[in-house]
Amino acid sequence: MYICFWNLILVCTVIGYFCTAVQAYITDIKLVTCDGHRACPNFPGYKKLETNLNAGTKRSQIYMHIKDDPSSDPITDLLILKTPDPPKATGWTRLETDLNHNTVFDNQTAIWLYFTKDKRLSVNPVTSIIIKEGDSPVVGAEYRRLPVDLNEGVGGMPLYMFYSQLGPKEYLFDKNPITALTAKACFTDVCYMDGWERVEKDANEGVIVGMRIYLFYQRKRNSPPVTDIVLVLDDQTAPEGYNKVEVDLNFVTFRGASIYLWYKTLSNPSEEEKSTAIQQVAIEYGQNAVAPLGWERLSVDLNSNHDGKGGFGEPTFLFIQRGYHELPPRQPLVFRKDGTFKIVQLADLHFTNEVGKCKDTPVEFDCKGDDSTIATIERLLDHEKPDLVVFGGDNIDGNGCYFVFVLFCFVLSFVCVCIYIQNLVLIPKTYISGAVTDARAATFKFAEPVIKRKIPWVAVFGNHDDENDLTREELFEVIRRMPFSLNERGPLELPGTGNFALQVFSNATLEAHALTIYFLDSHGLATKDTYDSIDQEQLNWLQETSANYAQSGKGTQKPNALAFFHTPIWEYHGAEDKSVPKLGDQRETISSPRKKKNLSVLDAFVKAGDIKATGWQALHAYGHDHVNDYCIEQKGIQLCYSGGLGIGGYGAAHLGWPRRARVWEINRFGEGIVTWKRLDDGALTLHHYQTLL
Structure with missing residues (x-):
């Protein structure tokens, strides 16, 4: 649903070239083993994969930890062997921990993981490793399956390891074609x-x-x-x-x-x-x-x-x-000659890989599901001609209706035959309203209007995007391979996927870093009925990143910054205070994470820029609550909703409140910010023009 968007004035130094794509390759793997009755520690500097590799065995817990050190050579392939006597293999490194460690069975069940960095064996860097439960788990097309059940023979649940490979230009043509x-x-x-x-x-x-x-x-x-x-x-x-x-x-x-x-x-x-x-x-x-x-x-x-x-x-x-097709070169983000940089924010599209749904539309509207949303996006892009498009989360619809249909069939079994065997569902999902059976295809669909126009874009994740067949990690592996995508995973050890910053420069010579745009993963649900929140580790990273930027051409002052994420922070509740000015509508309850005693996202944003000392401001843009579209100021930071655009998500168009998208124009080479909304009313009516900075 939402996104958060803020403007911070930051002090920065331009280190390197913005347009160089950050290729996060996995460079090391560790296995951490601990007693089944105690929590396994995290390996410092590594990302812990949350699946216990001995799940269901009631024995030692084993967790994989992975690292992406840009100063190290990438891992280029993985291998799993089931053997009591693991051999030494030329060019391969064997991890010393048996993946079936400390089970009650003999060593005939021993399973060993190897990796290689030897380009004589494989040249395609490993970018992602995931563990999935089940005999035949659904996995993204970008992944390969290691054909050994990690719990084979020891009584645990079936577990399989999958990995994705990518490579720069010199690697791609070495890959063998299909034979x-x-x-x-x-x-x-x-x-x-x-x-x-x-x-x-x-x-x-x-x-x-x-x-x-x-x-x-x-x-x-x-x-x-x-x-x-x-x-x-x-x-x-x-x-x-x-x-x-x-x-x-x-x-x-x-x-x-x-x-x-x-x-x-x-x-x-x-x-x-x-x-x-x-x-x-x-x-x-x-x-x-x-x-x-x-x-x-x-x-x-x-x-x-x-x-x-x-x-x-x-x-x-x-x-x-x-063959292989190189992605278009990643270009730096730069201000136009008139000192402006425009962002179109598309929130809560709720696309499917099917026709799509029509929710809360006027009776007279000829709704064609996702095609209607695509038509609006195309008209909006052609009208505004943005320099960057941000998909604000819940880009893909959640998949809640299918299992309701299964239950309905079960209850009415005398007229409806529903066979639901393990891994065998013989119900035509294509005819179930809103069922997303292919999140990868839905991703290609929502991004196509932007890609056709060769506009740089970023997609942040909402709470619904990974409710279907693919995880956030798998969706990221799809998005990173798409033209004009600027998505980065960000530091591997941080919670979530997609915590990163982009720099916008004053001109094509990259002389001055004039604007920073942060993207954060606001996660999904923490419990059945509460939203998760941005973690302290993410906020620490943001503050460190802000501190490391040194802006040339602005003395010691940091450039303004924007931040996008999906779920609104607690301080959006400030709109409920009637004394706080706001421009826009609040038509529904604010569905933010609960307020935490020792964690304030807004305070962390303020601290990052030292607002009292430098006078910087922050601006946040959100989606999530589809029929809220207001901006309020809290602690010198503008908090702005976008409003939902997708016809597949709930709305209030049937009540005379059209769907909408927010446009941001940063002017004076980062010194000023104005915003407005475009209504999906047939005329793209400009609504609520507002100066924020």
């Missing part, structure tokens, strides 16, 4: 093949009757690369020279269409043919699935009827990537 494809039909999602990488989405998602169908691929050195993939329906003739995957992708369904995948390999390819070979395949759910940069969508719906379109299950499309 073979196949498919497998299974009764459940526990569907894997030894020696093959799985495409992490069921090609038969959402069918009433049918098998789970998964695609698999291999990469083998010195083997002919795959240069093309086609989908053939029913009795259509396949192209000459293609290899058939002998599994019907509509196996055991009632629709009648048979769909087979055929692929072509090329012996002795030229260098040009190698550079356009198939490097990746992925599946997206949703009728209007967006093709990210460098990908192309095959036109046949894998859940289609005989015409290749429609069908009863989830609209499912196969995407292929030919």
Whole structure:
């Protein structure tokens, strides 16, 4: 829902070049073991992964800690071996702790984790490691699965490790293209093949009757690369020279269409043919699935009827990537020649990968779900022409309706057959209002209007974004690979994902750092009915970052700064004091975290700039509460709501209060700030123009 936006005057020194993308590679791994009855300590300077690697065994707790030291070489690959006698492997480092440490079983259950930094073995740096529970957990397409259950043979819950790899330009072309494809039909999602990488989405998602169908691929050195993939329906003739995957992708369904995948390999390819070979395949759910940069969508719906379109299950499309496509170079953020810098804040879009919902719209409005929100965003961007777009959280809708539907079917089982077996849900989610079955596809969708216009952008996370199939960490790995994204993970050891700062310079020569923009992860729910708050560690980092900036050209004064995050801080309740001036509306209760005795986010912001000594101010922008859009001043800091824009989230348009977006214009090269709102009323009416600084 909200975002927070503040303006701070900071003292800064420009260290390095803003536009250099910060590539946070994992450089070290530690395993910390402790007694099962005591809390495991954190390893200083490392991020602790919160899953106990011995979960369910009632024995030693084991936690993985990871580090991203920019002065160290990155880890480039991982390996897990199950053996009582772990071998020494050339180029690999073995962690000395058995992942099944101190279980009641003998050492036949021992599992060992290795990593390498040897570029002769692998050249793609590891950027993320996650642990997931279950026999077949859903995971992002950017991740690889290590095919060993970390609790195999010791009675604990199934646990699997996944990791994501990325690389700068010199690494990418060393990666082998795909050399073979196949498919497998299974009764459940526990569907894997030894020696093959799985495409992490069921090609038969959402069918009433049918098998789970998964695609698999291999990469083998010195083997002919795959240069093309086609989908053939029913009795259509396949192209000459293609290899058939002998599994019907509509196996055991009632629709009648048979769909087979055929692929072509090329012996002795030229260098040009190698550079356009198939490097990746992925599946997206949703009728209007967006093709990210460098990908192309095959036109046949894998859940289609005989015409290749429609069908009863989830609209499912196969995407292929030919070769590698470099992201556009990351450019520095700079003020325009007239001294202005404009930000458009888009809060609470509540996108889905489906058609989307229409909530609280006027009866006469021809609502088309997400497409209506996209149309508004496109008109707004074309009108304002911003220098930066900030997606303010709850960019993706939460997935609450699906399980209600399952319960409804159970209660009405005499008219509705609902089969819900472990990892086997045969209910067509595509027809359930608001169900998000593919957060990755929803991310491509909400960012596309900005990417098409080549506008730099940042997405902060709200409380709903990670309620679906992907975690914040997985969503970050999606976003960091998208064109014009300026997202950074930030210091790995900080709570949350996406605590970082951007600098805006006075001109293209980067002579003066004139504005700072902070982004903070405000987390999600702390308990069932209370929101989590920004942590002290995040505030310490912000204060340290502020102190380290030294501004050239402004003497000892810090440049103004803005901060964006989703959930409002407690001090927004100041609007309930009728004596406090505010411009804008408060139409709902402020849903902030509860006030903490020893933690004041606002006080930390004030302390960061030493407002009494330097006279800096702070400005915060929030989303979250969709029908609040006011600004108030607290302790010299402007606290501003944006108001919700997405038709998929609740609103008050049906009561005559249009959805809206906030625009920020920083002028006089960072010395002044004005703001206004644009209403989604057909005319993009300018509303509440306000000078804040």
